[in-house]
Amino acid sequence: MSKKMKKPWYEYLYFVSVAYLILGIVNILFAWLGVICFIIPLVMSMSGGGKTYCNKYCGRGKLFTLLSKKYNLSRNKPLPKFLKTNWFRYGFLTFFMIMFGIMIFNTYLVFSGASDLKEVIKLLWTFKVPWEWVNTSIVSPWVAQFAFGFYSMMLTSTIIGLVSMFLYKPRSWCVYCPMGTMTQGISTLKYNNSKKQINK
């Protein structure tokens, strides 16, 4: 009889993704934990680890796979071609970075006292959802403002990812995920450089 292979521990990392979303609802300040998921993939690819984070440890990728396989939540249709082009991928990355920049600027405005803390989550960069059930006065207003901005971004990208998963293949989001595009860009630069050095 064939023995069932034991799943490696990182196959359960979807738990991290779900826990993050729940913790953000419980207390928005937990949104800061998401910064780790920004730093780790970048550090990994910059230090020559390629897309190890995407390939093994990303909780979001695992979550999409799990939801599709276990609960049949994906239509499993191919992604439209334009969504796979570098134009779209890098365009989306640029858009995301601009939004990230605006979020940092808003945090700065609160830090400098030029504007007040807004206790809202902005979904899809448009819809404001009041998020006022936790007292954030234990921290400086700018710390809370960053948490609201960062959580908005994480929730928005999760929603786009889930819609992509449903409409197309389970991990369609990974095709235009800004983090994945960035780490692949860094890896490509490194790969081309090492090839050049070998050819010298």
Add this chain to the structure above:
Amino acid sequence: MNTEVKKKKIKRKAQVSKDYCVACGACTSECPIGAIKIVGGVFAQVDQDRCVGCSKCANICPASTIDMINMEEVK
């Protein structure tokens, strides 16, 4: 003619087209025999000597960039 045909066995193997590969690793997790590796975080590569042609990788690939190609082998 028939004997000639019988000698040949068509085998299907996975092949990644690098153009659209985003090196996400969905295919590597899916391959039951671990025949795919991600090269430098840039693209996926199939070890065609080991590939058993199950198509699992092609089905999961979000960029639909894995083709199952027919290979004729003399038995």
